[in-house]
Amino acid sequence: xxxxxxxxxxxxxxxxxxxxxxxxxxxxxxxxxxxxxxxxxxxxxxxxxxxxxxxxxxxxxxxxxxxxxxxxxxxxxxxxxxxxxxxxxxxxxxxxxxxxxxxxxxxxxxxxxxxxxxxxxxxxxxxxxxxxxxxxxxxxxxxxxxxxxxxxxxxxxxxxxxxxxxxxxxxxxxxxxxxxxxxxxxxxxxxxxxxxxxxxxxxxxxxxxxxxxxxxxxxxxxxxxxxxxxxxxxxxxxxxxxxxxxxxxxxxxxxxxxxxxxxxxxxxxxxxxxxxxxxxxxxxxxxxxxxxxxxxxxxxxxxxxxxxxxxxxxxxxxxxxxxxxxxxxxxxxxxxxxxxxxxxxxxxxxxxxxxxxxxxxxxxxxxxxxxxxxxxxxxxxxxxxxxxxxxxxxxxxxxxxxxxxxxxxxxxxxxxxxxxxxxxxxxxxxxxxxxxxxxxxxxxxxxxxxxxxxxxxxxxxxxxxxxxxxxxxxxxxxxxxxxxxxxxxxxxxxxxxxxxxxxxxxxxxxxxxxxxxxxxxxxxxxxxxxxxxxxxxxxxxxxxxxxxxxxxxxxxxxxxxxxxxxxxxxxxxxxxxxxxxxxxxxxxxxxxxxxxxxxxxxxxxxxxxxxxxxxxxxxxxxxxxxxxxxxxxxxxxxxxxxxxxxxxxxxxxxxxxxxxxxxxxxxxxxxxxxxxxxxxxxxxxxxxxxxxxxxxxxxxxxxxxxxxxxxxxxxxxxxxxxxxxxxxxxxxxxxxxxxxxxxxxxxxxxx
Amino acid sequence: xxxxxxxxxxxxxxxxxxxxxxxxxxxxxxxxxxxxxxxxxxxxxxxxxxxxxxxxxxxxxxxxxxxxxxxxxxxxxxxxxxxxxxxxxxxxxxxxxxxxxxxxxxxxxxxx
Numbered sequence: 001x002x003x004x005x006x007x008x009x010x011x012x013x014x015x016x017x018x019x020x021x022x023x024x025x026x027x028x029x030x031x032x033x034x035x036x037x038x039x040x041x042x043x044x045x046x047x048x049x050x051x052x053x054x055x056x057x058x059x060x061x062x063x064x065x066x067x068x069x070x071x072x073x074x075x076x077x078x079x080x081x082x083x084x085x086x087x088x089x090x091x092x093x094x095x096x097x098x099x100x101x102x103x104x105x106x107x108x109x110x111x112x113x114x115x116x117x118x119x120x121x122x123x124x125x126x127x128x129x130x131x132x133x134x135x136x137x138x139x140x141x142x143x144x145x146x147x148x149x150x151x152x153x154x155x156x157x158x159x160x161x162x163x164x165x166x167x168x169x170x171x172x173x174x175x176x177x178x179x180x181x182x183x184x185x186x187x188x189x190x191x192x193x194x195x196x197x198x199x200x201x202x203x204x205x206x207x208x209x210x211x212x213x214x215x216x217x218x219x220x221x222x223x224x225x226x227x228x229x230x231x232x233x234x235x236x237x238x239x240x241x242x243x244x245x246x247x248x249x250x251x252x253x254x255x256x257x258x259x260x261x262x263x264x265x266x267x268x269x270x271x272x273x274x275x276x277x278x279x280x281x282x283x284x285x286x287x288x289x290x291x292x293x294x295x296x297x298x299x300x301x302x303x304x305x306x307x308x309x310x311x312x313x314x315x316x317x318x319x320x321x322x323x324x325x326x327x328x329x330x331x332x333x334x335x336x337x338x339x340x341x342x343x344x345x346x347x348x349x350x351x352x353x354x355x356x357x358x359x360x361x362x363x364x365x366x367x368x369x370x371x372x373x374x375x376x377x378x379x380x381x382x383x384x385x386x387x388x389x390x391x392x393x394x395x396x397x398x399x400x401x402x403x404x405x406x407x408x409x410x411x412x413x414x415x416x417x418x419x420x421x422x423x424x425x426x427x428x429x430x431x432x433x434x435x436x437x438x439x440x441x442x443x444x445x446x447x448x449x450x451x452x453x454x455x456x457x458x459x460x461x462x463x464x465x466x467x468x469x470x471x472x473x474x475x476x477x478x479x480x481x482x483x484x485x486x487x488x489x490x491x492x493x494x495x496x497x498x499x500x501x502x503x504x505x506x507x508x509x510x511x512x513x514x515x516x517x518x519x520x521x522x523x524x525x526x527x528x529x530x531x532x533x534x535x536x537x538x539x540x541x542x543x544x545x546x547x548x549x550x551x552x553x554x555x556x557x558x559x560x561x562x563x564x565x566x567x568x569x570x571x572x573x574x575x576x577x578x579x580x581x582x583x584x585x586x587x588x589x590x591x592x593x594x595x596x597x598x599x600x601x602x603x604x605x606x607x608x609x610x611x612x613x614x615x616x617x618x619x620x621x622x623x624x625x626x627x628x629x630x631x632x633x634x635x636x637x638x639x640x641x642x643x644x645x646x647x648x649x650x651x652x653x654x655x656x657x658x659x660x661x662x663x664x665x666x667x668x669x670x671x672x673x674x675x676x677x678x679x680x681x682x683x684x685x686x687x688x689x690x691x692x693x694x695x696x697x698x699x700x701x702x703x704x705x706x707x708x709x710x711x712x713x714x715x716x717x718x719x720x721x722x723x724x725x726x727x728x729x730x731x732x733x734x735x736x737x738x739x740x741x742x743x744x745x746x747x748x749x750x751x
Numbered sequence: 752x753x754x755x756x757x758x759x760x761x762x763x764x765x766x767x768x769x770x771x772x773x774x775x776x777x778x779x780x781x782x783x784x785x786x787x788x789x790x791x792x793x794x795x796x797x798x799x800x801x802x803x804x805x806x807x808x809x810x811x812x813x814x815x816x817x818x819x820x821x822x823x824x825x826x827x828x829x830x831x832x833x834x835x836x837x838x839x840x841x842x843x844x845x846x847x848x849x850x851x852x853x854x855x856x857x858x859x860x861x862x863x
Contacts (some may be wrong), residue, residue, distance in 0.1 A: 298797070334792060
């Protein structure tokens, strides 16, 4: 290699460098700072010593050295009745049990209950990606998967929040989480989302994720139904910096339950690294401590899988796998898994999809702990890994794999109805309670808005004022119900009252509980995961399967060919009798497929078939040759049509043409598949191409050299775009085909 | 579960219903605790029993209890006396939690 070669820029690297994935940051693993996914030299070896019913050593640390996290786990988190046998098992044996369909879920849960954090981290680190997924299918607590939405906007506009909450439940989200850019607005957001989340279908639970004391206060007044931003961390330093201890979190956990609020804790690897206090441990081990602690605290579930730290985990080797392993550890500890996917983990669509897909396919209690149901711009958490503009992709993914990701297709009409109803309900309640006066024009703008930039300028203080009144008067869920009833929003008043009453039973506090749309509680208790291998576990019901399959883009063959009739009879192809072999050496025969000009009138490139035929004939005639059209009825194969045309042609050269526009040049002495020139990609063809094809056929007839025809390359997914339509057109050809019928001469009439 | 009752919405309308009527009861939590225990989660069961004690406290009392358990909020003596108060009021599980915290906080430098 010479120097000049080395200096020239490598064009392919220029292309690679410009790919979105190269905007992502990738860290070389650095165990000392905790930048390592699955194991670190700093991780302790698993150990457990019990003396007189008391844990005196946990993962290499003696009782005197326990930090607060160790102390709490040792006191509450480990089932001593199985600890000895569980800790004595080889890591790989425990790992195998998580995927062994002959070992019941319950048995695995019991054994894992006796494992220490270091032990469980080592066990899940042994699993391959496909095994992690299988283990998730088997080990998650609730049988039916579900999904949670983020519903926020930059303005904290209550009408838009309500409309977006109503949209979210229309799509199928069963938990709706909001937050605020401005803390003081929180009470208004909570009320707007509470109302919107009960429009159309009842029972979705709503959350307002804010500073913990205020969040609890809103929950105490019945304005929210659950909480999940009770954060826990894997090192004492970070825990204490967060102004909490395991005991204060235990109290908080009980406080939510005491008011009938479902709650889960949030952990997720990466946070300790971010705060520079990972103590040289791997992210998986620290997260395992969090999950053990979560179980010890008595919370029913955990939101993890990276969360805010997802991109940090993903920046190191096997980080994506680590995120999945985090979810699995929650399931193995028999807790509700709210599986993350709520942070945009990559600029690359390929990479962010690769992050979420295993969870979607394996299934989790909540596949997302915050799908961005609103556009990226309006997400005041952070941009989620999937967002409003990905909804069609997500619905198609469900359909592609036949899995239930919790969502369903919505028509624009239905969304319009529920958005208007939600915005009007909040408009009415805010007027009725003297919170704010939003006009009808704003309601209408909200109905059609994509994001908050589409709303007219309003009073910038309106939300703040409304929130101040809500706080000043300490408005609660009863006030909201009364106001909805007074203003005629009876269904929503009933739904919120029903939800409030249902909460008093407390069934929604059990592990993995959601309310379905009939207000039944689905939980580990009422809907336990019964996966024991193929043919078992959650399967969508036929009705749900139909819902998953019926994406709005799906078309029947009849729908795909409906536009053919728009071009019916733009030419008429009149048979004049059985075709004979031509005698004119200048004759080029064009064989027409069975349905062309019968039921197929428009080629895939959008040219009417009359125009395709005119161009071909013009090309032939420009070379001084003569065109003869014949109808081939016995085959729909374009090669055989072309060969038949060639055999009837005076020159021995023929053209085969299908209704969808695929065309080729053939010669009578060639094998069927050995044509002279082929236009196989019909959607790309232009009038010029067909004219050139005619010319070249004529040149072959005259034994002169054909001119090269250039069909430019394309980056379109040609088959994805056109095959559905091509199949529908081929089906019309097949219907028109008469295997025993001979070719007919055709006269073309253009009226 | 209870069907949506017109009476309840009516109660909200005529002001006969207030937030104290939709408070979680100690009995419901004790019942849920048994369910959690039967379904193999003694920690969740214990949490529900702790919660059942909190149902009799006002929101402010609960928030105060939370506050006192946060790092560096109370001295060892204050935590111990808090625990004793709770014990006296019959909130035994709360008392145990605070007592346990007091011991660990003293050891880990988390007392005021």
